[in-house]
Structure formats: structure tokens, C-alpha cells
Amino acid sequence: MDMPSQNDSPVRGTKRKYAGDGSEMRDSGNELATIADPTISSPTVTPDTHLVPVPLVPRNDDYFKTLYTKETDFRLLGERDPEFKAVLRHGSSLDFTDPASVMQLTKTLLKLDFGLRVDLPADRLCPPVPNRHNYILWLKDLLDSSAPSYRGAYEPGRGVVGLDVGTGASLVYPLLGCAQRPAWSFVATDVDARSLAYARRNAAINGVQSRVRIVGPRDAAATDPLVPLDELGLDSIDFVMTNPPFYASAAELADLARQKARPPSGACTGAPVEMVYADGGEVGFVRRLVDESLVLRERVQWYTAMLGKQSSLDVLIADLRGRGGVTNYAVTAFVQGSRTRRWAVGWSFGARRPGASASRGCEPPGGKKLLPPSTEATVATWPVEEEAVDSSSSSSTERLGRAVCEAVATLDLVSWSWDRTRSRGLGFADGNVWSRAYRRKKARGVHPITTTSGDGDKDNPASSPGQKQQQQQQQRCEQCAFGFSVEVRTSKDPGETGKEDNVVAVVVVRWLQGNDHVLFESFAGFLRNSLRLP
Numbered sequence: 453m454d455m456p457s458q459n460d461s462p463v464r465g466t467k468r469k470y471a472g473d474g475s476e477m478r479d480s481g482n483e484l485a486t487i488a489d490p491t492i493s494s495p496t497v498t499p500d501t502h503l504v505p506v507p508l509v510p511r512n513d514d515y516f517k518t519l520y521t522k523e524t525d526f527r528l529l530g531e532r533d534p535e536f537k538a539v540l541r542h543g544s545s546l547d548f549t550d551p552a553s554v555m556q557l558t559k560t561l562l563k564l565d566f567g568l569r570v571d572l573p574a575d576r577l578c579p580p581v582p583n584r585h586n587y588i589l590w591l592k593d594l595l596d597s598s599a600p601s602y603r604g605a606y607e608p609g610r611g612v613v614g615l616d617v618g619t620g621a622s623l624v625y626p627l628l629g630c631a632q633r634p635a636w637s638f639v640a641t642d643v644d645a646r647s648l649a650y651a652r653r654n655a656a657i658n659g660v661q662s663r664v665r666i667v668g669p670r671d672a673a674a675t676d677p678l679v680p681l682d683e684l685g686l687d688s689i690d691f692v693m694t695n696p697p698f699y700a701s702a703a704e705l706a707d708l709a710r711q712k713a714r715p716p717s718g719a720c721t722g723a724p725v726e727m728v729y730a731d732g733g734e735v736g737f738v739r740r741l742v743d744e745s746l747v748l749r750e751r752v753q754w755y756t757a758m759l760g761k762q763s764s765l766d767v768l769i770a771d772l773r774g775r776g777g778v779t780n781y782a783v784t785a786f787v788q789g790s791r792t793r794r795w796a797v798g799w800s801f802g803a804r805r806p807g808a809s810a811s812r813g814c815e816p817p818g819g820k821k822l823l824p825p826s827t828e829a830t831v832a833t834w835p836v837e838e839e840a841v842d843s844s845s846s847s848s849t850e851r852l853g854r855a856v857c858e859a860v861a862t863l864d865l866v867s868w869s870w871d872r873t874r875s876r877g878l879g880f881a882d883g884n885v886w887s888r889a890y891r892r893k894k895a896r897g898v899h900p901i902t903t904t905s906g907d908g909d910k911d912n913p914a915s916s917p918g919q920k921q922q923q924q925q926q927q928r929c930e931q932c933a934f935g936f937s938v939e940v941r942t943s944k945d946p947g948e949t950g951k952e953d954n955v956v957a958v959v960v961v962r963w964l965q966g967n968d969h970v971l972f973e974s975f976a977g978f979l980r981n982s983l984r985l986p
């Protein structure tokens with residue numbers, strides 16, 4: 453979960469732009485529940501006509517990627533939202549020690565940037581939007597780059613189901629996920645009845661009840677699973693996410709709040725029920741998730757968790773690699789402004805490997821040794837000449853693409869296809885079919901690799917012979933020891949001249965499937981040596 457740091461605490465009234473590092477706040481009590489709900493024990497309820505269901509407007513992925521990449525200009529935000537303007541000091545600065553101001557910032561960003569409205573209780577966490585958004589961006593990257601289609605890109609039609617363990621009153625992750633991905637749906641759990649009542653209301657306000665199933669209150673006892681797939685009647689889901697309770701005791705929570713040197717009304721980092729996990733804080737909570745994942749395994753493609761401390765990341769990666777024998781995992785950092793950094797870890801028992809930006813999204817202070825094996829390698833770089841005007845001559849990218857296809861054509865692959873429009877090829881092999889040893893054996897008439905046969909299509913009957921064949925081929929590829937893509941991209945390379953306009957074409961190999969990192973390294977080496985560049 454978000455850990456407040458001493459440095460986050462601005463002096464009251466100082467001018468400061470919000471760089472997304474507002475720590476978890478508890479409201480002072482002057483923001484009240486705004487829609488009457490008998491299940492919420494709010495002392496005073498003020499009806500607010502703004503809070504009627506709002507339709508979510510899907511926007512393109514690039515829009516979401518660029519959000520919060522620059523410091524937020526509060527004056528501008530105030531011009532766009534009068535409710536935010538009302539809490540600004542001198543029209544341009546925000547008092548981060550005032551819970552009502554921080555809560556308004558959260559509401560304003562959710563409203564303006566995502567079209568979301570939330571009702572937040574005074575005595576529960578108020579989520580900093582940029583940090584929560586970072587988690588969703590990372591999940592999108594993780595899931596897109598390890599999708600069953602191997603396309604390595606966003607597929608709007610792909611239905612994805614996620615479980616948010618400990619969703620909180622704001623329901624922030626399911627709301628952000630639904631706002632960005634129309635085909636995503638969620639199950640959201642919590643142990644806190646008060647938070648859940650607000651979460652249900654926030655689902656209703658945003659009209660996402662059919663896409664977010666809110667379950668609980670769960671029993672906090674360790675006997676009540678964090679990932680209750682059987683109870684929910686779910687065979688499998690795509691991901692689990694959690695921002696776990698951080699502290700191991702209420703005393704630790706109070707201690708850190710004191711260190712932040714904020715007045716009590718503004719210093720609070722959430723109610724103990726949300727923030728304390730007595731059985732070991734965030735490490736204990738995520739270990740519990742690891743335990744469950746070791747039983748559920750591939751019923752969830754990605755298990756993920758956000759962490760407040762880098763030391764927790766070290767401990768959990770060691771646990772996953774050691775006890776869990778996990779090799780397919782991802783590490784990233786969510787950085788907001790210059791000070792606030794959170795970590796996240798994800799792991800999978802499946803064979804589909806995520807891209808480098810998702811799996812090696814940061815270099816932890818503990819060093820590169822904490823990172824999972826690399827899944828991308830650049831095997832060739834070629835200067836892009838000025839493209840010929842004559843339409844009969846082909847571009848450097850096309851010629852490089854042809855060179856890739858020629859090199860790969862010499863191999864005994866289970867499948868290889870080249871997409872000319874994307875300059876990208878997709879291939880599958882049963883093993884190392886590029887080694888000299890393989891070729892020698894093949895020349896002697898020995899089939900060097902024993903292949904496994906598919907399970908057939910008994911569970912998924914195809915309607916036409918063409919579809920049937922396609923399905924069988926897909927199943928065959930899924931069982932291959934190695935899956936890869938080769939892509940020709942152009943990029944700017946300042947090179948030795950330092951000139952930004954020096955454009956090069958690069959050939960990038962991506963490890964898409966398999967459990968043997970050596971196979972990937974060796975294939976990249978084969979391609980590096982055998983590409984006859986144009």
C-alpha cells in the first residue's frame with residue numbers, strides 16, 4: 453500500500469504543485485457522504501445532485517498513457533473545475549495538510565481525466581489518483597504483452613476479468629480499469645463493511661454494477677481465501693491485484709503518522725482496519741497471496757501486488773523464486789514526482805512472457821539481480837536511407853523484413869507467419885531447431901526433437917474444417933517450448949554523431965512463450981549471426 457514518507461509532508465500553505473505523491477489521507481470530517489444509504493453509518497448525509505450515474509466515455513490508450521507525466525497545474529485544474537478552485541489557496545496552491553482539499557483533488561482528477569464520480573467517506577483512505585492509475589497502466593502492459601493471441605498489442609475485443617483484493621471505499625482500481633478498458637470486468641472484495649457500502653455506491657454512481665461484482669465483507673481470518681475462485685464460481689481469471697494493508701500493527705501506523713509531523717486531522721493515513729495486517733504487514737499479506745497462488749497456479753494468469761517498501765520487494769522475489777520456483781515474473785516501480793516511489797510485483801505460472809517494459813520496468817536499488825530474465829533483444833541495427841521515390845523499390849524496413857524471413861525459413865518451425873503491415877513475424881518451435889547439433893542429426897535422418905501432440909479440440913468444437921485446422925494449429929503452438937516474435941521497427945538513434953534525426957531500423961526479437969531463457973538467448977544469437985542485411 454502507499455506508505456507515507458516524511459518528505460511528502462508539505463508545510464501548510466506553501467505553494468506546491470501536485471505531482472501525484474499525495475499520501476493516503478483521512479478526511480477531517482467536513483466532507484460527508486452525499487447520497488443516503490442505510491448501510492452506511494455516516495452521521496450526516498447531504499444529498500448532492502451532481503452524483504447521478506454518469507456514462508463512461510472510452511478514450512484511446514495513448515490518452516491514458518500521457519496522463520500525469522507532467523506536474524499538475526493546479527490553477528488550470530481550478531479553471532476546469534469550480535469545486536477544485538474553491539479549495540485552492542491564492543488560486544494556485546493546494547494545502548496537502550487539509551484532508552478536504554486532498555479529497556477534492558482526488559475527486560477532480562477522477563472526474564476530469566476519467567469521467568468518474570466518487571463518493572468518499574471521511575474516515576477511510578482517499579486514493580492518490582496518479583499512483584493508482586500507474587498500477588492500471590502497468591497491468592494493461594502486462595496483460596497486453598502476454599495475451600493468448602500473441603499480438604503484443606491492445607485488443608479492444610478481449611474480455612479480461614480481474615480481482616481487486618481490498619478494493620476500499622473508493623473502488624478506485626475497478627473504476628479506473630472500467631473507464632479505460634470497455635471489455636474489462638472486475639470482482640472486488642474487502643473485509644470492511646463500511647468501505648464496501650461506499651464501494652457499492654460508487655459502482656452505482658458510475659453505472660458499472662454489471663461489470664464490477666462486489667463481494668464481502670470477507671472474513672479477515674486467514675482461513676477465508678484472498679482469491680476465492682471456487683466460492684465465486686469462477687474457473688479462471690486474468691489477474692489479481694492488491695494494494696495490501698501496509699502496517700504490521702496499529703502502533704506502527706500511529707508512529708509513522710507522527711513522523712509525518714502533520715496535524716492529526718490531516719496526518720491520518722487511513723483507518724487501522726484498512727491499513728494494518730497484523731500477520732506481517734504487506735509482506736505477510738502478499739505471502740498469503742503467494743501461498744494461494746501456489747495452489748491455484750494457472751487459474752489466474754497474473755498475480756500482482758503493490759508494495760510500499762523496496763525491502764518487501766526483495767523478500768517477496770526471493771520467496772517467489774525460491775519456495776515458489778517462479779521464473780515468470782515482473783517488477784516495476786510507480787514513481788510520482790521526485791519523492792514518492794511504490795513497487796509492484798507480478799508472477800505467473802503460465803508460459804506466456806510479458807514485454808520488457810512490463811517485466812523489467814525499473815532497476816530496483818537491490819540491483820538487476822532481482823529482475824526476471826530479459827524478454828527482448830535487439831539483434832540488428834541498420835541505417836535508414838532516404839526512401840526511394842520510385843514505388844517499385846522497397847523500403848529499408850521491407851528489405852530487413854525479407855532478410856528476417858529468409859533466415860527463419862531455414863528452420864524447422866512448428867509455425868511462422870509474417871505480418872507485412874506490422875513488419876512483425878510470429879514463430880513457434882518445439883526446441884532448439886537452429887543449433888548445429890539439431891541440423892547434424894536432421895541430416896542423418898534422425899528427428900532430433902520429440903514433439904507432444906495436442907489435446908485435440910474436444911472442448912471447443914469448430915464449425916468449419918478451416919476453423920478446426922486453425923484451432924488445432926493454435927493449440928499446437930501453445931504447447932511449443934518456445935514462442936517468439938521478430939519485429940522490424942524504426943527508431944531515432946543519436947549514434948556517434950549525437951544527431952537526433954539519425955533514423956535507424958532495428959530488428960527486435962521478443963520471447964513470447966516458454967520456460968527456458970537459454971532458448972531465447974540462443975535464438976537471438978542465431979538471428980544476430982545469420983541475418984544477411986540488405
Ligand SMILES: C[S@@+](CC[C@H](N)C(=O)[O-])C[C@H]1O[C@@H](n2cnc3c(N)ncnc32)[C@H](O)[C@@H]1O
Pocket residue numbers: 453454577578579584617618619620621622624625641642643644647670671672673678695696697698725726727
Ligand atoms: C491499503 S487499502 C487499499 C484500498 C484501495 N484498494 C486503494 O488502493 O486505495 C487495503 C484494503 O484491503 C482491505 N483488506 C484487508 N484485509 C483484507 C482481506 N483479508 N481481504 C480483502 N480485503 C482486505 C482493507 O479493508 C483495505 O480496504
